[in-house]
Amino acid sequence: MARGIARAVSFGGRATAGWFSYRRVTVAVCLGNLVAALLVLRSLTAPASFAPTAPNNGGVVPYTEEQIKRVEESIRIRREAEPVELVxxxxxxxxxxxxxxxxxxxxxxxxxxxxxxxxxxxxxxxxxxxxxxxxxxxxxxxxxxxxxxxxxxxxxxxxxxxxxxxxxxxxxxxxxxxxxxxxxxIGLWIPEEVTHTVHDDKPENEPEEEEIIAGPPLSPQCNAELHTDYDGAAVRWGLTHHKESAADCCQACLDQAKNAKPGELKCNIWVYCPSEFGCYSPDKYEHKHQECWLKQADHPKLNFKDKYSESYRDAHPTAPVVVPWMSGVIGA
Structure with missing residues (x-):
């Protein structure tokens, strides 16, 4: 807008002399815009611009009968929902x-x-x-x-x-x-004594629940024994030899014995770690889940069976109560 007015007062590419200079025209236009903006702002913020028309009955807004019923119902619902007993x-x-x-x-x-x-x-x-x-x-x-x-x-x-x-x-x-x-x-506190009583309600002649082993069922020739660890010469180290299941570990032992070359040890013992938390062993290694050891022994000998003895656990404080490994002797 300022450019248009400036051009209007310009003749032949030169500004007219006297009062109508570019600077004065620009200042006048800015002042006009400012006054217009103030008037618009006043009209928008004036309380009377949005105030409803006052009724003729002394300023009281009339409500319909339906609106009054809704208000009363709302008040009643709020009172009924108030938790009086809790308060x-x-x-x-x-x-x-x-x-x-x-x-x-x-x-x-x-x-x-x-x-x-x-x-x-x-x-x-x-x-x-x-x-x-x-x-x-x-x-x-x-x-x-x-x-x-x-x-x-x-x-x-x-x-x-x-x-x-x-x-x-x-x-x-x-x-x-x-x-x-x-x-x-006074800072005096004496804890209550807690008496823990173990109730064994199981009938005397009821058989023990069969432990479930993850993976496919094992072949009868695997001769699987739970909570058992057999000794023997290592044909394949389990630290770097993992299998998805005990059945796969047994099958690995069978395959190694079948494909062994002359002079090589043939696997006849497999030892598997089925626990997700790893399996305890008295050596220095950390034995993890799914370790599969392939061993050979002419006369297989047990390392541990079922539970570690109290004397053993006294000497090895980190040993669990139950032997975590499972094993099997092929062809036994």
Whole structure:
């Protein structure tokens, strides 16, 4: 727009002299645009521009009967959905917490220290070999004695803790009604004893459940034995020889014995690791899932069977209870 006006006041490629210069015309156009923008902004932000027309009945907006029913229904639904019982329970808890907090502020720190020292002295008399039940009995006995001492106190209202009358009153209330909170404040916590009882409901003559081995079924000639590890000279090291299943490991042993060259050891023992977490062995190697060892022995000898003995596990703390390997002797 500024360029158009500038051209309008230009003659022959030269600006007219006097007031109508390019600079003055440009300033005038900018001021005009600014005034127009301010007027538009005022018209948009004025409250009266969007205010609805006031009704003739004193400013009250009339609602239809259907709208009133909807509002009343909405109010009724909100009231019915309000968790009244939960709100009441929370209010009761707030009152209980407020009373407990007030009691905690009233009970002097010196009194808590006296109680703590007296209970610790009783527990020390029990010795370091006392069970949790004995410790709990000592603490409860101390509590019962103090309550009895307070109730049968003389007119001076003194106890064996050398307390004032106000302290005695607060202690009595704590021992009777706020005992758990008092133990928490003085840092006394005795865990509950948990008795674990194993119930064997299995009938005596019921057979053991058969353990499921992943993969295809093994051939009878594999002579598979669960939780078994046979010894023998290594024909193929399992550290670098993995098979998808025990059946594949057995088949590898059969194939090696069939294709062995003259003078080579022929596999007649296969040992497989079926556990996803690996298999324990007393050597220095980490034996992983799907390891397949091919071995040979003229007289196969067991390394381990079923479970490791207690004496063995005492000497080898990392050994599990059950032997994780499975093995088989070909042609046995």
């Amino acid at each position: 009441q329970a929370v209010k009761k808890l707030q009152k209980v917490f407020a009373r407990e907090e007030k009691w905690r502020k009233e009970l002097p720190l010196v009194l808590k220290q006296k109680i703590s020292y007296d209970i610790v002295r009783r527990l020390q008399e029990l010795g370091g070999n006392g069970s949790l039940a004995q410790q709990r009995e000592v603490v409860e006995s101390w509590r019962a004695e103090k309550l009895k001492d307070i109730k049968s106190a003389s007119t001076q209202n003194q106890t064996n803790l050398d307390l004032s009358s106000d302290e005695t009153r607060m202690l009595k209330r704590a021992l009777e009604f706020n005992w758990r909170m008092l133990m928490e404040d």
